[in-house]
Amino acid sequence: MTITKTDVFKNFINGEWEETKEVYEVTNPADTNEVVGKFPLSTEEDVDRAVKSANEAFLSWRKVPASERATYVYRFIDLLDQNKERLGEALCKEQGKPLQEAVTEVTRGVSEMRFVAGEAVRLDGTTLPSDRRGVINMSVRVPIGVVAAITPWNFPVLTxxxxxxxxxxxxxxxxxKPATDTPLTSLIITQLLEEAGFPAGTVSLVMGRGRKVGEAxxxxxxxxxxxxxxxxxxxRKIYETAAKNFTKVQLELGGNNPAVVAEYGDLEGAATQIVAxxxxxxxxxxxxxxxxxxxxKHADELEKLIVEKVKAYKVGNGMEEGTTIGPVISEGARQELEGYMETxxxxxxTILIGGRSLKEGKYENGYYFEPTVISGVTGDMKVAKEEIFGPVLIVxxxxxxxxxxxVSNNTEYGLTASVFTDDMNLGYRYMEDIESGMVHINNGTVSEGHMPFGGVKNSGVGAYSIGGTNKDFYTELKVAYIQYK
Known part of the structure; x- marks a missing residue:
């Protein structure tokens, strides 16, 4: 996909691409001299029209048989698969991750959406015996209506x-409403949805600042x-605003995820998975x-193994062959990392490796930060208590x-956790006692697309997303009592 500095993109509302009066510029975090494009700064009026058109479309879309809705999705999946290189390049340029990693994100999206399409025929209810003669009791799932999907910049295709x-x-x-930093991939996804033939109004795309567009x-x-x-x-702010209208919410929030190593013989294997x-x-x-x-007893050897693996990373522009770690998303993000190092x-x-911004030579125009390992950390330190959103591992x-x-539970978050141990008694104890929505025993924190995904504490609210639990958010139960003669 060729992007030029003159590309000015549009919103998609009720099946039409619409210009806005104001736009903003997105640049490549690996090289800020490269302009990805100019994107709409939408208004509350744009949001209102998008929501009203979605509500109008809902009246007919909800009555389309589920298997027929799935047919549209399968058609879209084929287009997504055909455009994975195009999407991967756009992702790399607007978000910064290495090209192969970006394409892998799209490929995973193709795989996961095949499962999602199959969920159309698994929107089950229940039939229960009645206490009365001649009565059938049942519950069915019905769609909730218009959904606002507000997505982050770190996985701008998959999310x-x-x-x-x-x-x-x-x-x-x-x-x-995609993240302000990464709107291009959502725009391409919307183009593919249009090409797949989804009826006007079923999906609208409204871009712009979260404070104006998101709140509206x-x-x-x-x-x-x-x-x-x-x-x-x-x-938290979204939850407060939504509560005023009793709007249903599904919130996937932060994490400060631990990996415990205890009584484990394969420290090399643990190091490989922890670093990844x-x-x-x-x-x-x-x-x-x-x-x-x-x-x-494991710490000295494990630290050495991890440091050696971190040395193998090649920091650079994601479009360059051999790059294994790209820039962080912005200068503000990099400055936060610098602040954590000082603290x-x-x-x-003690910083064992890394800990510095890269600003000279080929790194001059990007937001690069060295992959970092910090040792000698205690549970009461700031770097232990807070989520560091960057290439930093504390020990x-x-x-x-x-x-x-x-120590694992000494955090406000509870998203995911890992334990590496040969003693499954310890593994089961960890699974039972960890305050986390997801737990991994003897593997890293990679989730799978057919399994529920979510957290507890300050890491999540509402139905878990992904997998079969998705329908708990997008539908609600309607209970019917049917009397016959």
Missing amino acids: PLRKVMPALVCGCTVVL LVGHPLVKGVSFTGSTQVG GCYGNAGQRCTAIGRLIVLD AKEEGA IRVSSFEEAIE
Whole structure:
């Protein structure tokens, strides 16, 4: 896909591409001299028209048989598969992750959406015996209505797909608001939805600043559900706004995810999985492993293994062959990382590798930060308590498995966690005692597209997304009592 500096993109409302009076510019975080394009700064009026058209489309879309809705989705999946290189390049340029990693994200989206399409014929209800003669009791699932899908910048292909497609399968209509930093991939997805023949109004795309567009969407009285992925801080505001209209919410929020290593013989294997779980997407993942909590007996060897693996990363522009870790999303994100490094040193921790911004030579025009390992961290340090959204792994040494569980749970978050152990008694204890929506035993924090995905504590609210639990958000139960003679 060729992008020029003159590309000015449009919103998609009620089946039409519409210009806006104002636009903003998106640049490549790997090279800010490269302009990805100019995108709409939408208004509350744009949002209102998109929601009203979605509500009008819902009246007919909800009555389309589920199997027929799935046919539209399968047609879209074929187009998505055919355009994975195009989408991968757009993703790389607007978000920064290496090209192969970007294409892999699209490929995973293709695979996951095949499962989602199949959910159309699994929208089950129940039939229960009545206490009365001649009466049948049953419940059925019905779509909730217009859904606002508000997506983050770190997975700008996969996350919109995970919100838009199950909504459509369940009979809802959608207004998609992508992250300000990464609108191009959502725009291409919308083009493919249009090409797949979805009726006008079933999906609209409205771009712009979250404070104006996002708030107008969340507070709109015709919006019946809000699916949001992003920071806990923003999620809390969305929850408060949605509550005024009793709007249903699905919030996927932050994480500060631990990996515990205790009584484990394959430290090489553990190091491989922990490093992959930490530094993928430059650590900008809500499921990234950020805290390594390790028994003292394993710590020295495991730290050495991890540092050696981190040395192998090649930082650079994601379009360059051989790059294995790209830039962070913005200068603000990089400055936050620099602040965490200073705080860690002030509190007595030691940076084993990395810890610096890269700003010279080929890195001059991008937002690059070295992959980092910090040792000597204690549970009360700032870098242990907060979510560091970047390529940083902290190491906390503990003297017992009980302490490992206590340190793991010493956070406001509860998204995902890992434990590496040869003693399955410890594995089961960890699974039972960890305050986390997801747990992995002897593997990293990679989720699978047919399994529920979600967190507890400040990591999530509402029905878990992905897998069969999606329908718990996009539908509600209607109970029927039928009397016959």
